[in-house]
Amino acid sequence: xxxxxKLAVVGAGRIGxxxxxxxxxxxxERGDCELVAVVDTYQELAGRVARQLQAGQMAPIxxxxxxxxxxxxxxxxxxxxxSRTEDHxxxxxxxxxxxYRVLLEKPLTHSLASARVLAAYLNEEPRRRQALxxxxxxxxxxxxxxxxxxxxxxxxxxPFKIVSVLxxxxxxxxxxxxxxxxxxxxxHNIDEIIWLTGARPVVVKxxxxxxxxxxxxxxxxxxxxxxxxxGFDGDLSAQVQVSRNHVAGYRNETWIYGDKGLIHVGxxxxxxxxxxxxxxxxxxxxxxxxFALRDHGRPVPVFIDRFGPAYKTxxxxxxxxxxxxxxxxxxHNHGLQALVVAEAGNQALQLQEEGVRVEYS
Numbered sequence: 001x002x003x004x005x006k007l008a009v010v011g012a013g014r015i016g017x018x019x020x021x022x023x024x025x026x027x028x029e030r031g032d033c034e035l036v037a038v039v040d041t042y043q044e045l046a047g048r049v050a051r052q053l054q055a056g057q058m059a060p061i062x063x064x065x066x067x068x069x070x071x072x073x074x075x076x077x078x079x080x081x082x083s084r085t086e087d088h089x090x091x092x093x094x095x096x097x098x099x100y101r102v103l104l105e106k107p108l109t110h111s112l113a114s115a116r117v118l119a120a121y122l123n124e125e126p127r128r129r130q131a132l133x134x135x136x137x138x139x140x141x142x143x144x145x146x147x148x149x150x151x152x153x154x155x156x157x158x159p160f161k162i163v164s165v166l167x168x169x170x171x172x173x174x175x176x177x178x179x180x181x182x183x184x185x186x187x188h189n190i191d192e193i194i195w196l197t198g199a200r201p202v203v204v205k206x207x208x209x210x211x212x213x214x215x216x217x218x219x220x221x222x223x224x225x226x227x228x229x230x231g232f233d234g235d236l237s238a239q240v241q242v243s244r245n246h247v248a249g250y251r252n253e254t255w256i257y258g259d260k261g262l263i264h265v266g267x268x269x270x271x272x273x274x275x276x277x278x279x280x281x282x283x284x285x286x287x288x289x290x291f292a293l294r295d296h297g298r299p300v301p302v303f304i305d306r307f308g309p310a311y312k313t314x315x316x317x318x319x320x321x322x323x324x325x326x327x328x329x330x331x332h333n334h335g336l337q338a339l340v341v342a343e344a345g346n347q348a349l350q351l352q353e354e355g356v357r358v359e360y361s
Contacts, residue, residue, distance in 0.1 A: 005323055008037035008076040010067060010091055012049040014173060015105060016040075016082035018304055020049070022312040023080065024056045026319065033319045036075045039064045040083075067094045078102060078322050080315065085179045086110045089118045096122070096131040103133045103318040107187045108335035110179045112343040119336045133318050133328035134335035136191045140317065141310035143275040143291045147256065147265045148196055155279055155286060157260030159197060162238040164189035165253045167246035169270075169302065171217030171224075181208070181223040182342045182349070185242040190345075191330075191338040193230070193238045196256065201230035201238065201341050206348035213244035228345045240345075250302035261286060272306040 004027075009020040020035055027033045035053065040046035043065045050063035064070045070079075071094070080103045081091050089109045095102050109115040122128045138144055151159065166185055178184045194200055206228045213224035221244075228240040249270030256263040261281040266272075273293050279286040294308045304311075321328050 002032060002323075004031070005033045005078065005319055006036045006076045007033060007319075008039060008070055008079045009035065010039040010070070010079050010081045010095075011083035011087075011105075012038050012040035012042075012045050013082065014301065016080075017049055017053075018300075018308070018311060019080045019082055019103075019105075019315065020053055021056070022308075022315050024053065025312065026316055027057065030316075030319075032323065034059055035061055037062045037064060037070055037073070039067060039070050039079075041065055067091050071095070071098050076100070078318075080318070081105060084177045085184075086177060089114050092118065092132060093121065096128055101131050101133070101318075101322050103135055103315065104332075104335075105135045106335065107179060107183045107339055107342070108134060108332060109339075110183075112339050115336050115339045119332050122332050130327045130331075132332045133321070134330050134332055135314060136188065136195075136330050136334065136338075137307050137310040137314045138188055138192045139195055139330055140313040141307060142313075143265050143277055144192065144196075144254065146277060146291070147254065147263050150279055150287070151196060151256055151258075151263060155261065156256065156258030156263055156281070158235075159256055159258045160235050160237070161255075161257040162193050162196060162236075163241070163253075163255040163257075164192055164238070165241045165251060167241070167243040167251040169246050169249050171213045171244050172219045172221075174218050176219045178219055178221045180346065181221055181226050181242060181244070182228070182345045183339065184221075186226060186228060186240050186345065187338045187342050189240040189242065190228075190230075190341045191334060192254065193240070194334075194337065194341075196254075197232075197236065197238075199232050199234075199236060200337060201232055201344075203231040204341060204344040204348045205229040205231075206345050206351075208349040211245055212247075217244070222346075223349065226345070226349060228348070230341070250306065252306055270302075272302065275306070 023035050038050045046063040050061045054061050078101045082105045208223040208226040224244040230238040251268040253266040264278045275291045277289050
């Protein structure tokens with residue numbers, strides 16, 4: 001019988017609990033992995049989540065209040081890190097230094113400067129270079145993977161513009177620590193665009209505002225709406241639109257414009273349980289299909305409705321590569337390049353204060 005990979009989840013907040021549940025499901029389905037610990041600096045939360053998860057498996061789940069205590073216990077070989085963004089670097093360093101491989105939630109760290117330091121540390125040594133997987137779940141989303149497959153097949157010709165939209169209907173939950181709207185939300189869209197095109201932006205322009213959510217949310221955030229225009233070498237541009245203000249429901253869409261047609265993935269829906277895919281040529285429908293999503297059978301955050309299967313597939317890839325001793329499909333260098341673009345976007349958003357006044361007479 002093959003050895004079971006023993007994993008911990010660091011950070012027992014909203015996304016951390018779902019990571020733990022998907023890990024448990026994979027353990028039950030595959031028998032090659034096991035959740036052995038939950039870590040959170042809030043002792044009561046760590047204990048409560050561990051007890052809740054214990055109902056889902058026979059093997060014991062321990063609760064810890066620090067990464068150091070987890071390491072001292074010697075229970076695990078790897079970890080999924082879903083702690084506060086400001087703790088990403090410290091948690092990842094401690095675990096990787098101890099020999100763990102980790103799946104780290106986005107963004108890589110809370111700032112571009114610290115992300116550069118962490119990436120340099122990881123790239124210094126061959127083992128560390130393969131120790132971190134960056135959690136960009138869109139790369140593991142079946143509808144978006146299909147869109148990339150059709151794009152790469154040339155069905156719409158050469159792409160010249162991509163539009164990626166992510167708009168939430170509600171603010172982040174109380175207690176959430178945001179590194180800023182662009183780093184917290186748009187980093188997903190930025191990575192998606194780089195992944196789909198295989199190209200990196202060379203210039204970013206931006207507009208942003210505080211319109212509605214900052215008035216009703218206790219979470220401090222720089223903006224609640226942002227628009228980024230990105231230019232690439234050659235005939236390619238991209239637009240990213242992110243918002244906390246889509247009060248009617250969750251909106252997640254991607255358009256890929258080519259010289260022979262258009263691909264569109266997703267649409268606005270209050271509770272996304274299916275995702276549409278459309279490909280159009282010049283005046284004709286090339287293909288339409290629908291991808292069914294998972295119904296969790298209970299109220300879950302809208303991003304879990306939309307990307308739950310992708311999160312689970314992402315964790316499955318992490319487990320597979322850990323067991324094989326192979327590199328991850330997406331790593332800290334991908335996380336760093338997305339943050340580089342996000343920081344350029346933040347700088348562009350600051351410059352937008354000097355807008356041109358519209359003179360109507």
